[in-house]
Amino acid sequence: MPRAGLPAHALRALLKVHGAKARKVGQSELHIVDLPPGLSEKAVVNVLARNPHLKFAELDYRVAPSFATNDPYAGSQWHLANIGVPAAWDTTLGTGVTIAILDSGVDATHADLAAALVPGWNFYDNNSDTRDVYGHGTKVAGAAAAVANNGAGVAGVAGGARLMPIRVTDTSGLAYTSTVAQGLTYAADRGARVANASFAMYDRFSVKSAAQYMKDKNGLVMMSAGNTGTQNTAAATTSLITVAATNSANARASWSSYGPAVALAAPGVSIYTTTRGGGYAAVDGTSFASPVTAATAALLMSARPELSSTQVEDLLYRTAIDLGAAGRDPYYGYGRIDAAAAMRAALSVTPAPDTQPPVAGITNLAGGSVVSGLVPIDVAASDNVGVARVELQVNGTTVAIDSTAPYGFSWDSSGVPNGSASVTAVAFDAAGNRGTSSAVVVSVSNALVSAMADSTAPTLSIVTPVPGPVAGTVSVSTNASDNGGAAGIEQSIYVDNVLKASGKGSTLSFSWNARKVAAGTHVIEARARDAAGNTASTTTLVTTN
Template sequence: MKQGIKWAIGLSLLLIVAMVSLGPSKPYSTEQLKTLTTDRVTNASMDHLMAEDIARTTSLLIASLTGQMEKWGDVDVETLTADIAEELNEHPYIKGIAIRDKDNRIIDGLGTLQTVSSEDISFSNQYDGILYSNPYQVNGENHLFVGKKLDNQHQLIGDVDLRFIQSYLADFAAIADSNGTFFVSGSHPNVQFSAMNELPDQAETVSVPGLNWNIVVQSEPKKLDQKVYKHQVVAKLHSSTNIQEWAAKHQYEVISWNRPFIVIGKEGVHEDELVNALRQDNAVLYAEPNFAFANQAVISQAKVEPNDEFFKSYQWNLEQIQVEDGWNVANGADVTIAIIDSGVDSNHIDLKDKLTNGYNAITDTEDYADGNGHGTHVAGIAAAITNNVEGIAGVSWQSNIMPIKVLDDNGEGSSYAVARGIYWAVDNGADVINMSLGDYYHSDVLYDAIEYAYEKDVVLIGASGNENTGDLMYPAAYPQVITVASVNEDQNRSFFSNYGDHVDVAAPGEHIPSTYVDDQYVMLSGTSMASPHVAGLAALLRSVNPSLTNEEVGNLILGNAKQLGDGEFNVYYGYGEIDVNKTLQHLINE
């Protein structure tokens, strides 16, 4: 495995973007990279990336309407009504579409614009032939008018509900309109501004083209202390131990139990004291704190070009890894990718028809609903339904998605829950497991689960982390796991991407569009986004040859990556950026 082998994990940044280019047009040299890796990432750099992602997602939100408006510009006015009705049905955040004549009368409208007075519709900005109003409020909710000239007599107008922007806005972010007035803010006091002239020097700002909005992010300094669940310990017991009798004898509270592992607590006893006591117990094979995990906030023929709405305009990431040519070889059919994460939105139009049974490792139930959005985004990158007109294309478009919820709605979970989720995925037929989460401490219970999965021939993939550090993040750094770093559109290492000898390959991880909760799409950045690109490639390989071992899959991915940086292998890119077509061609030509 790993051509000498070693493989890792990532946090995603719930972030969002103006079209800003980061870095030079060719990969950095080793000397340049050394200057970028002297410290962990700064608050300012991460805040700027978050502001960019928010701005790009905002543009993505508006693009489906304005793109359709451009197409309608060449359509006879009388034929638009049916198209308008279909657009409203497909995009729930578009609340109304209408035609206004030269006398400012609404002559044909659907949705909210049937009741809006034409005199109330005014535009303050214009960009690429599209008119934009400033945000306005309806019953306390923010809306936006968008307009397009149809002919000398008519204007097309859309009404966009901006509540979705509020739903994905980070706690430390705020948005000001073209007048400099803030109309939506996150919950943290750091961003409770009323006007742009109030901004402190340390706030990071990115503008949104056309709208002339300013995205402002000012987070708090990141604390890197190790986190554990207070008064909780994970232990592995000898198989002969009667757990109920053992717990009662020592007056332990059994918090969760998944033989041979158990999570226990004891009133008034600190977790460190409890670990020390358990390690002296002959019934206990090992004991450790319940570590807190977080998501890591992706034969020459004519290209297969799917018709998904955002594919050509926004999914630069798939073109960069040569996925279209690769789709001539494989589409991922009959392979299951387990997403060990915050769950998956089971109603999303780009995911719902390919979900298998799932599991909630936190509550030991089947409820894998995603209240965070991270897992839904990761799942879409790996295997969104493709060529269905809607949304995005997934790397392995015919693969099944197995949703495993191990992180709560805040994107946080425990080492025990992650291990429990891995066991369930393996026992229920997962062929590939993606883990876009992690922590910097080794966990025995987690490593047991990784070993179990690897011995069952499951391909394990994770992301390297987002702290610009060479520290090992687990479970990614375990040798059985393929470790994925992040690169940007210039094929340069993302400034936040962790590095080291444990990194195996790189994949796109900045400004990646994908599925999100409530049937929406956003752009996120992080090694969390890089990792599912590799999971998708692993699924494509196994769909071509199901008999490939996990070690063979790993060696194919690493051995056919596009070399970046200096040397065949380096600590920033591993063996290079994945190349889907080259890897699949190598397999079928063997």
């Protein structure tokens, strides 16, 4: 992931040294880097991870599903009563909510799943074929949302929800961090409110970043803790919810992994669910505790669609049955989920209006500094509820937006004239409150471009969004360069022919609320003009639901 504001040509240049090329992941800022044959992935990662203009670089790992055993003769859905699902069903079955299942695909012909399915994508083969190639995905999908009240088979926890099948595995059921990151971004861009990935990847930066991207779009991601029965030392994260497994006695399953990252526990032993080919079986694993939790979140979102992802997460945590040591512990997290209690709390909650602004500060740039070229800028931001995004502004113009902590930018200082420049960071929360840092005034000193007759138009591109579906708050950013120097470029951004942002320099950004526009196709246009009056423009088409 490059730092926000890093010009596209700069990213291409630092990868070109290794003969590498980057593929952008959906509407997010994540990239998958492809290397030429024979080059060491580890060697390149070691170099890129130390580059100050990249947030992180990590290897693409392949991970097995968190699946333990399979007993085809157990036939009781004990877990539904255990967590109070029937009481929650008195309010809703999960209607109106889409749960993305990132797995080996889903059997679309299964009588207990077919009616719930919506189109998804296969990120392993990069096509629309989401048939289950291993069998695991169909079991996970059934635990979450097998159709309820249809007089047949089993009932998923959210038996009225929709299921979006996203295949992220090879034919042996092994998933890659890159395919999971792509799947989460795809689901978020298409308005899914919940995603389940039954693979213990909660220690990978790329997966956590993609999960945060979905959370920023008002969704939640659940992930299985793993089945090693040993401690995983990965740190706790707020990007996703890691789920351990319990049995019918509300004790941790012996094979359930534990550690600081575990946030919740849920039934994961003898979970009766759907199987590929139209059948049913009881299965074990944190692979199934995770979708049970995901579906519980879907019930709350269905009952109270106006609640934010953070509010739903808080409801799950504070209504969980505290097991083990008091408070959050490494075996059960906040405790075993309680769907009935969470639903009661969701129905009774009256969210108080959030009027407290975030706090922001630039931490690594001192006033009076002389800068040139690309300047790394770190920002510390906090809020009583949560920071939604941080904007970097130079001389009052937003040049980059970062929505994933830790907040870091690469400012192209050649985009302003030499001399004094004022740099500020503005943090926003979900309620629209804003907090602005103290201004840091620096002296820009870049090599001057020689003055000469200029008949060449600027080069201009829209970095985000890429063509396709968008949802929620969309970061719109542009990149421009010119033979006469970036400082002489004036840029503007239009949405459906309405001016939304303007400024000078090589980069320009603004946040567009796609929830407030009509469903359909929208035109985003960028325009640039250099100091000699040469102009350029480019457009991209996006769709909203």
